[in-house]
Amino acid sequence: MENASSPSPPQKPTTLLTFPKALATSSSKIKHVIVDFAIKAKSIGVDDPRRIVHSLKVALAITLVSMVYYLQPLYNGMGDAGMWAILTVVVVFEYTVGATLCKGMNRGLATLLAGALGIGAESFASLFGTTAKPILLGCLVFVLVGAATFSRFIPNIKRRYDYGVLIFILTFSLVSVSGYRVERIIELAHKRLSTILFGGATCIIISMCVCPVWAGEDLHQLIAENLEKLANFLEGFGGEYFRITEGDKPSLASYKSVLNSKATEESLANFAWWEVGHGKFLFRHPWKQYLMIGALTRQCAYHIEALNGYLDRKTEAPSEFQKTIKEPCMKMSSEVGKAMKELGLSIKLMMHPSGSASAIHMESCKKAKEELNTILQTVMVGEHDISETIPVIAVTSILVDIINRVETISEAIEELAKQAQFKKSKNTKLDKKEKPNFLNDGGPPDPANGGKNRESVAITVASLNKG
Amino acid sequence: MENASSPSPPQKPTTLLTFPKALATSSSKIKHVIVDFAIKAKSIGVDDPRRIVHSLKVALAITLVSMVYYLQPLYNGMGDAGMWAILTVVVVFEYTVGATLCKGMNRGLATLLAGALGIGAESFASLFGTTAKPILLGCLVFVLVGAATFSRFIPNIKRRYDYGVLIFILTFSLVSVSGYRVERIIELAHKRLSTILFGGATCIIISMCVCPVWAGEDLHQLIAENLEKLANFLEGFGGEYFRITEGDKPSLASYKSVLNSKATEESLANFAWWEVGHGKFLFRHPWKQYLMIGALTRQCAYHIEALNGYLDRKTEAPSEFQKTIKEPCMKMSSEVGKAMKELGLSIKLMMHPSGSASAIHMESCKKAKEELNTILQTVMVGEHDISETIPVIAVTSILVDIINRVETISEAIEELAKQAQFKKSKNTKLDKKEKPNFLNDGGPPDPANGGKNRESVAITVASLNKG
Numbered sequence: 001m002e003n004a005s006s007p008s009p010p011q012k013p014t015t016l017l018t019f020p021k022a023l024a025t026s027s028s029k030i031k032h033v034i035v036d037f038a039i040k041a042k043s044i045g046v047d048d049p050r051r052i053v054h055s056l057k058v059a060l061a062i063t064l065v066s067m068v069y070y071l072q073p074l075y076n077g078m079g080d081a082g083m084w085a086i087l088t089v090v091v092v093f094e095y096t097v098g099a100t101l102c103k104g105m106n107r108g109l110a111t112l113l114a115g116a117l118g119i120g121a122e123s124f125a126s127l128f129g130t131t132a133k134p135i136l137l138g139c140l141v142f143v144l145v146g147a148a149t150f151s152r153f154i155p156n157i158k159r160r161y162d163y164g165v166l167i168f169i170l171t172f173s174l175v176s177v178s179g180y181r182v183e184r185i186i187e188l189a190h191k192r193l194s195t196i197l198f199g200g201a202t203c204i205i206i207s208m209c210v211c212p213v214w215a216g217e218d219l220h221q222l223i224a225e226n227l228e229k230l231a232n233f234l235e236g237f238g239g240e241y242f243r244i245t246e247g248d249k250p251s252l253a254s255y256k257s258v259l260n261s262k263a264t265e266e267s268l269a270n271f272a273w274w275e276v277g278h279g280k281f282l283f284r285h286p287w288k289q290y291l292m293i294g295a296l297t298r299q300c301a302y303h304i305e306a307l308n309g310y311l312d313r314k315t316e317a318p319s320e321f322q323k324t325i326k327e328p329c330m331k332m333s334s335e336v337g338k339a340m341k342e343l344g345l346s347i348k349l350m351m352h353p354s355g356s357a358s359a360i361h362m363e364s365c366k367k368a369k370e371e372l373n374t375i376l377q378t379v380m381v382g383e384h385d386i387s388e389t390i391p392v393i394a395v396t397s398i399l400v401d402i403i404n405r406v407e408t409i410s411e412a413i414e415e416l417a418k419q420a421q422f423k424k425s426k427n428t429k430l431d432k433k434e435k436p437n438f439l440n441d442g443g444p445p446d447p448a449n450g451g452k453n454r455e456s457v458a459i460t461v462a463s464l465n466k467g
Numbered sequence: 468m469e470n471a472s473s474p475s476p477p478q479k480p481t482t483l484l485t486f487p488k489a490l491a492t493s494s495s496k497i498k499h500v501i502v503d504f505a506i507k508a509k510s511i512g513v514d515d516p517r518r519i520v521h522s523l524k525v526a527l528a529i530t531l532v533s534m535v536y537y538l539q540p541l542y543n544g545m546g547d548a549g550m551w552a553i554l555t556v557v558v559v560f561e562y563t564v565g566a567t568l569c570k571g572m573n574r575g576l577a578t579l580l581a582g583a584l585g586i587g588a589e590s591f592a593s594l595f596g597t598t599a600k601p602i603l604l605g606c607l608v609f610v611l612v613g614a615a616t617f618s619r620f621i622p623n624i625k626r627r628y629d630y631g632v633l634i635f636i637l638t639f640s641l642v643s644v645s646g647y648r649v650e651r652i653i654e655l656a657h658k659r660l661s662t663i664l665f666g667g668a669t670c671i672i673i674s675m676c677v678c679p680v681w682a683g684e685d686l687h688q689l690i691a692e693n694l695e696k697l698a699n700f701l702e703g704f705g706g707e708y709f710r711i712t713e714g715d716k717p718s719l720a721s722y723k724s725v726l727n728s729k730a731t732e733e734s735l736a737n738f739a740w741w742e743v744g745h746g747k748f749l750f751r752h753p754w755k756q757y758l759m760i761g762a763l764t765r766q767c768a769y770h771i772e773a774l775n776g777y778l779d780r781k782t783e784a785p786s787e788f789q790k791t792i793k794e795p796c797m798k799m800s801s802e803v804g805k806a807m808k809e810l811g812l813s814i815k816l817m818m819h820p821s822g823s824a825s826a827i828h829m830e831s832c833k834k835a836k837e838e839l840n841t842i843l844q845t846v847m848v849g850e851h852d853i854s855e856t857i858p859v860i861a862v863t864s865i866l867v868d869i870i871n872r873v874e875t876i877s878e879a880i881e882e883l884a885k886q887a888q889f890k891k892s893k894n895t896k897l898d899k900k901e902k903p904n905f906l907n908d909g910g911p912p913d914p915a916n917g918g919k920n921r922e923s924v925a926i927t928v929a930s931l932n933k934g
Contacts, residue, residue, distance in 0.1 A: 040621065041617070041618075041621060044617075044620050044621060045617070051617065051620045052617065054616065055613045055614070055616040055617035056613055058612060058613070058616040058636075059608070059609045059610070059612040059613035059616065060609070062608060062609075062612050062636070062640050063605050063608050063609045063612070066604075066605065066608055066640060066644045067605075083641050083645060086637070086640050086641055086644070087637060087641075090633060090636050090637040090640065091633070091637075137533075138530050138533065138534075141526070141529060141530050141533055142526045142527070142529075142530045143526070145525060145526040145529050145530070146522045146523055146525070146526035147522070149521065149522040149525040149526065150508070150511075150512070150518065150519065150522035151508075153511050153518045154507065154508060154511060166557060166558070169525075169529070169557050170553070170554060170557040170558075173529050173533060173553050173557065174550050174553055174554075177533045177553070178550060259765075259769070260727070260729045260730070262727045263727070263729075263730045298726075299772075302726070302769045302772040302773060303772075303773055303776070305766070305769040305770075306769060306770055306773040306865065306868070309770070309868055373853075373854065376853050376857070377853045386840075386843050386844045387840065390843070390860055390863070390864050391864055393857055393860045393861060393864070394860065394861040394864035394865065396857070397857050397858055397860070397861035398773065398861065401773070401776055
């Protein structure tokens, strides 16, 4: 291993000191690896200090539960079953409160159900005499375990009760089979259940009371931050594409994490479902609507990914055609970015988006689009090289697409604001001024469509694309 | 629950039979739910019969291990520790061989390591007398559990050894703490280890010998199928966009699953890493290269998603401008689709892509693009409505982007073919004919670039976009 990664220094005469030297090299290398590892670990901790807190919480829970073994009175009460308490803490304690609750509840309920079924199966099999009993029990275990394992493939069960089914299989096999030997099964079950409850309760209490990490809150932040990342790209895109600013590429590329956020969002929403009300979030907060906004945001990110392709391919200097449409194009991009940032902010602050400045930005975005349309109509009459204009036109078309998507996101956020009863904004800037007619310029809201005027909006912003 | 989902039949007089009726309704509803569930479960089984086989395999493994309890001689040998064998089977047996091996190895090694450390800690703490011992042990457990929990946040550890760290925490706590009570710790450890080995070996043998599901093979198929899904879209896109065929929408939309395939691909590649050689795959098959192809395929899928947006927005009849460019555009789309299908097939059959028909299709794709370029140059001189032409031009530009992406995918597959030593094609059609000059028309391969001529290809296919 050391040889592979250590090229020998060139043009040095070999000496008799090779072995000690190699030893020194390898020891310095080990030092290097350890230092590297420490730096990496430190950065992980600094990135999100809640990870360090979580580690301390788990250590605390396990040390507390270990007291079961240390302290004589408790030990007499629980006996060796106390190790089930440790086992429960180790497997149930998860990073977020929701995940811990999910696993804890699953474990508790599945143990109860499988324990009862196991005792039932054992008693039932006992009716048939000692010869038939093991065969009958074997068949029962085979059938139930097979069915339970298969049920783990059903999406609804997999999503919320996967761990419960696993524990069901485990407990049922253990109880029904160990019953064949141990006569004091009820007493054992009682002890095991009480230790599992003790372990589970320790987890849940520590998880919820000591610096809790709520899956719901994380989902809420993630959705808002994803919007912000896309907004950053859009705000920076114009400058980068028309070579105004020498780009802050890493900040522009941060949107890429949004492309693959589906799995994280879904698991957070699943865990949030188990959480009790906390902070600004009530017990049945509309987490599904967050998933909806997340999906729409991702849709938008796909379009941004297509847009990003044109950044990589831009030439040294902007073409004549680019210069002609620079102004409205840059405005479109930056204004839709600002609107998106406002939408993200309205989620973050749990304010109703209708009062935010996003509508103003969308309005000026629309104006820029009309301007662009006018320029294109006068300019494109054969003045420019076709191979030069095509990618630029594609960029404007994709930008318009993105504006449409942001419209849909805005509607979804309004729906969320309604469901989760976000505060109405106290922003007097908008209340005093006449509200921008952006959302209503297709006529009055359609009552049959729940008061929304999605169509009118779509038609307005798509006019450039559709004609 | 029943009330919520059963609207009462309108304008029917209430009778005295309400209660029996409601009972009948609810019982028919329960029947309905059960039938629904059964249909769903059946479809899951029919979709992939390996799921049923897996369920039977797990049931078989657990029933076999239960024999430890049934048969007297085995029971005397292992005692109550036999339940650890059942526990091991339940938690270790996973769907794919790779996942089972990963969990089994992690469990075995972590148990050994933590067991040894636990015994060491217990002996060390014993040196300080009975008063200091529990305090010292508590501190040791706290520190080690905290550090181990934190290490689970480090990506490299999380990816391959997450379960091992969990088992390490569990075993270390159990051994070091239970040692405080149980003097026969070495004997216990021996028994527990042997039962865990017995359970793990049962899992691994059944998993590998009875209808094995290899993660590597699944990854291989998934990557090939994803390419095929994108190809289907591209082949169908032209007909749909120019209203030639009334679309087979569901088949076109199948590409959407590719957008979110990252998590699946990565977990399959992780599990494949643990797998021994099987079938056509050697022990160190280049699984990483599959991830690379998967990432490029997803990139392509993002562009297809942008393209798909234009399908939803198409008007009743094609515009004049669309009619003008219909022929080359349809050809580009269908030919790039065919090329992609060939690439997918070459992965599926493990044949070198250079011998496949994909190069021919790419060649005719290129011709269609040049044709389009010529038409656009003559046609666009102010003859058409600008708002009508913009989306059409954007479509052609995105199509060209997709062609570039397919080029890159083709290169990545060639790299895979080299690393995994795919068979050279026996396709005489290509060997006899002069090979298409598509891959070489930018000059001879650049030796400094490993013989690849990526740049020349990129320049050729991007000429429409860049000019």
